[in-house]
Amino acid sequence: MKKYLVAAGSNVDLGRWDTSDDGGLAEDEGRKILKTLRKQLEDYQELLYADHRHALLVVLQAMDTGGKDGTIRRVFEGVNPVGVKVASFKRPTDAELAHDYLWRVHPHTPGKGEITIFNRSHYEDVLVVRVKNLVEPNRWNRRYQQIADFERMLVEEGTTIRKFYLHISKDEQRQRLQERIDNPDKRWKFHAGDLEERQLWDDYQQAYADMLGRTSTEQAPWYVVPADRKWYRDLVVSTILVETLESLRLTYPQPDTDLSGLIVH
Numbered sequence: 001m002k003k004y005l006v007a008a009g010s011n012v013d014l015g016r017w018d019t020s021d022d023g024g025l026a027e028d029e030g031r032k033i034l035k036t037l038r039k040q041l042e043d044y045q046e047l048l049y050a051d052h053r054h055a056l057l058v059v060l061q062a063m064d065t066g067g068k069d070g071t072i073r074r075v076f077e078g079v080n081p082v083g084v085k086v087a088s089f090k091r092p093t094d095a096e097l098a099h100d101y102l103w104r105v106h107p108h109t110p111g112k113g114e115i116t117i118f119n120r121s122h123y124e125d126v127l128v129v130r131v132k133n134l135v136e137p138n139r140w141n142r143r144y145q146q147i148a149d150f151e152r153m154l155v156e157e158g159t160t161i162r163k164f165y166l167h168i169s170k171d172e173q174r175q176r177l178q179e180r181i182d183n184p185d186k187r188w189k190f191h192a193g194d195l196e197e198r199q200l201w202d203d204y205q206q207a208y209a210d211m212l213g214r215t216s217t218e219q220a221p222w223y224v225v226p227a228d229r230k231w232y233r234d235l236v237v238s239t240i241l242v243e244t245l246e247s248l249r250l251t252y253p254q255p256d257t258d259l260s261g262l263i264v265h
């Protein structure tokens with residue numbers, strides 16, 4: 001999975017990552033592995049909860065139709081819903097806009113034993129905000145460092161952070177938008193504004209590239225996930241999450257008193 005990792009402080013050229021990469025796997029092979037990974041994730045989530053020393057924050061960012069919702073659905077299928085939360089960040093409300101951009105984010109960070117998935121995130125404040133000129137350049141420019149500082153604080157206080165950019169090609173987006181228009185069951189997902197955003201594809205790609213290079217850190221790394229093939233996208237995200245949970249060396253806590261030999265009457 002190392003090849004999908006964005007090196008800290010690197011100059012990112014998104015063209016380097018093939019959006020339709022399948023890791024050399026056949027789809028049915030990949031799906032089998034995915035099934036095993038799901039079971040592992042389910043077990044690790046329970047262990048994370050029992051261990052109660054770590055929190056896991058998963059950040060998902062993507063262009064429209066990039067597959068954030070599908071990734072959440074498929075990767076966390078089978079995981080006990082009690083231990084997983086999803087926080088979706090839409091256009092800020094007036095109250096949110098009256099505060100700093102991290103104000104609405106911080107209350108949703110995971111507590112010990114929890115996994116929280118950010119479906120879009122504070123990164124919108126250096127992406128859409130930059131592309132649409134919603135604040136002055138010197139303001140969004142300062143945010144890369146502010147975000148890195150915020151995430152460092154979370155990590156130092158016991159949160160593990162993994163960030164995923166779901167990387168699709170412009171043509172894949174065209175097909176997915178067309179499908180949303182043509183398929184009556186998917187039409188509800190289509191917004192006229194999506195076509196306007198698509199016109200800004202190159203600006204967004206540049207904003208993503210800068211953001212990835214400037215905010216991938218050793219402690220809170222970004223991964224560029226090939227996302228044209230949904231099964232491979234899910235496989236990459238699942239693998240990284242399982243490896244991450246594995247690395248925490250989670251354990252079941254010892255009971256306060258010695259329970260061995262105790263009989264319940």
Ligand code: ATP
Nearest residue numbers: 064065066069089090091092120124125128129189
């Ligand atoms: P889908 O992939 O299903 O369309 P979505 O995440 O795009 O889901 P939408 O309700 O379509 O959900 O879009 C949310 C919108 O909110 C996005 O266009 C996003 O750019 C915008 N948004 C999120 N955060 C901010 C922000 N801080 N400032 C301005 N716009 C934001």
Ligand code: MG
Nearest residue numbers: 064065191194
């Ligand atoms: Mg949308």
